[in-house]
Amino acid sequence: MSKVLRCIVIDDEPLGREVIESFIEKIPFLTLSNSFGDPLEALGYLQNVEIDIVLTDIQMPKINGLELIQSLQNPPAVIFITAHRDFALDGFDTGAKDYLVKPVRFDRFLKAVNRAKDYIENTKKPKTEALTDRIFIKTEGKLVKILLKDILYVEAQGDYLKIATEKTSYTTLSTMKSMDEALKLPDFFRVQRSFIINLSAVQAVNGNMVELNNGKVISLAISKKEELFSILGL
Known part of the structure; x- marks a missing residue:
């Protein structure tokens, strides 16, 4: 219960x-x-x-x-x-x-x-469970830790993913499906086929465009607009 x-x-x-x-x-x-x-x-x-x-x-x-x-x-x-x-x-x-x-x-x-x-x-899950505040990705021949709170957005680039943070970005061989499983609500939202964004990084929404804190502007899929606006209380 x-x-x-x-x-x-x-x-x-x-x-x-x-x-x-x-x-x-x-x-x-x-x-x-x-x-x-x-x-x-x-x-x-x-x-x-x-x-x-x-x-x-x-x-x-x-x-x-x-x-x-x-x-x-x-x-x-x-x-x-x-x-x-x-x-x-x-x-x-x-x-x-x-x-x-x-x-x-x-x-x-x-x-x-x-x-x-x-x-x-x-x-409040026990600390013995798997850590859920970070991911490890393979890039340039090594495993790199990325804290989820530092991720601004993830972009699909063919067979690779670009993971952008405020300080840098990483490229890794992976799929959006696997990243979807790691980055979920209430912190992350997939705004279209090729982009997952960190909701805390949203600076502005203008029509079908979402602007992030670093100035990155990403188009919002029409099918995702109502859900995003509901999440943001717009």
Whole structure:
């Protein structure tokens, strides 16, 4: 049986809190530990109580949701809930697991908390299991370790793959299928046949083009657009 995950809700609007609280009650693996209209009270609570998931608005008086999460030394899994789509990319920069736009639908909420649940379960696996924060590739006759967080994108180039990081890039004989199995949501997304991107590296989305932090612009397949926009809360 899965562990019950403890949640708190932070929103200065009472109706917004009530909606999310009612959603939490419907999901067996969630329990509401507390609910706050004042983000500073929530901050004090988070500094003293261990919580699994924080569901927070962004625009609030005194301190906004982004600032609140950034002030925590070891933040829980975070899902931002707001009426403003423009904050989506900023939300993912904080390590948020999802971003929901008001009015929030229950099916979309369920998808977000399942994503947070998967993240929590994966990060709390015993250390004796295989390391999942890195990959080893064969390049130039040797095995090279690459941390997943450093990967910006992977590009198919015939029988080879180009793996780009902020500092350098590597070429290895491999397939996109095998890389798809190593690089998965919630951190990576295959935007088209030839590219997998790190979602935390997304700087902007313009129509069918995705711009990464290093300036790389990659076209987005039409069949992938709706899914990507849903993930980014756009």
